[in-house]
Amino acid sequence: MNRIERLASGLDDALLVTGLVNVRYLTGLESSNAAVLVEPDANATLYTDFRYAEAAADIDGVTFHRTPRAVVPALAELLSGRRIAVEASHLSLASADTLREGGVALVSTTGVVEALRAIKEPGELDAMRRAAAISDRVYEELAEQPFVGRTEAELAWWLEQAWHEAGADGPSFDAIVAFGENGARPHAKLRDVPIPEGTLVVVDAGCSVDGYASDCTRTFFTGQPEGRLREIYDLCLQAQLDALAAIHPGASGRDVDAASRVAIEAAGMGEKYGHGLGHGVGLDVHEEPNMRPESDAVLAVGNVVTVEPGIYLAGDVGVRIEDMVVVTEDGCERLTSVTKEPVVVG
Incomplete structure (x- = not known):
């Protein structure tokens, strides 16, 4: 039909x-x-x-x-x-x-x-795989860019151009580039303030291909990935890996969200993770199904969702790590696959 x-x-x-x-x-x-x-x-x-x-x-x-x-x-x-x-x-x-x-x-x-x-057809998945591949390539190129001394707005403008140069139709939403205390705001506004050394920079961005969106977040280090900043980064990454492992057909959005909170709550930082785990992606960047504490969604093969836990220390720094995945018969397939190992930028 x-x-x-x-x-x-x-x-x-x-x-x-x-x-x-x-x-x-x-x-x-x-x-x-x-x-x-x-x-x-x-x-x-x-x-x-x-x-x-x-x-x-x-x-x-x-x-x-x-x-x-x-x-x-x-x-x-x-x-x-x-x-x-x-x-x-x-x-x-x-x-x-x-x-x-x-x-x-x-x-x-x-x-x-x-x-x-919410259930993507093969042609839709093809467009989203192409968008995700472009996203991976642009994030890899972004990691080679100088961060220190440039502003959030400058890097966001670099991303705007990079999407087109990589073959996308354009951005799927306005990019978030946020360092330090601004990174502790999940929907941070861009600032014309130079990025310093020794901080974290959250970059949440995506592109559109044939009308279908990608959505990916990585958090970069402008100094050595060690100490307190590395600890909260690793904690966020563990939360994301736990959530990915919990995704399968029939899983409830509520339960997958809960899986992403176990490690963060065990570390005593549950209140620093205040948003839902993820949302559907397709022609819209935000669509069904959703994964959050009050979700009544049940995941099905062909759903494409984001998996994006975050830790936000108000007035200090934030970390968010996000991948876009498609639900498969035996779990999920990552569509965005750029590295999640700590990346140091200059």
């Missing part, structure tokens, strides 16, 4: 897909203004305006209906009198009101298309 047929097989009501990434996943159309209506019998109608009409008309397996630029008001008229399921996470309250006022009875759903996206 194709994607629309798989989606339709689980529908009771026609589903109006308005999340633009979900529209792209189902139809292949990249657009800033589109929706697709999928019927339980697998008939699908793609709605968009003049700007995307030519591309939409060329898509096999869907009926194209050209609308004015205001797609939702047009749909309110076209679907009046019908009962339609909608994506609650993607349809704004204003748009929902417009549809209701037009006579459309709405049924709220969440995560229906995202559940399909």
Whole structure:
């Protein structure tokens, strides 16, 4: 079955897909203004305006209906009198009101298309392997770059250019480069402050290939990897290795997350690891499934997830080590494979 047929097989009501990434996943159309209506019998109608009409008309397996630029008001008229399921996470309250006022009875759903996206097809895995290979190459080149005396912003700009030079479409998200106390902020903002010797530098970055993302984090030493900094680095690495060993089909996101906390909690630093272990990756950098303490996700073959424990000492330093992996029949396969041995940069 194709994607629309798989989606339709689980529908009771026609589903109006308005999340633009979900529209792209189902139809292949990249657009800033589109929706697709999928019927339980697998008939699908793609709605968009003049700007995307030519591309939409060329898509096999869907009926194209050209609308004015205001797609939702047009749909309110076209679907009046019908009962339609909608994506609650993607349809704004204003748009929902417009549809209701037009006579459309709405049924709220969440995560229906995202559940399909969570299991990657061979072609998707191929794109993600290519993105991960580029990521590995760029990280290896980054390790040869001077760090000391350059700013976080300068290194982030180097990464921006490196993705393109290595053959990626571009970055999959804004890179994080954070040394010292800034590295203790999981979502640190770039600074124009020179990187000193004797600290840790967290680099979290990824690229996009054919729309699919990579996501990888490494923590670099600007001095000898020894003493207290080496201890927390090794502790974080052990936590990551423990989590990787816990991944297999049928494992719960909650349990894999818990496996990543054992060593850190035993060292008395549990409160320094405040975020979830990881998340799904695909067309979005953050998608299903997730692995965190409250997760109800169950891992399945074909899931691609990040494994990224961190230790954050406020006002001091942070460490995060992240790989992107695909769940396999007997565990997981690392897609990002650049070294996790301590790397000293100049």
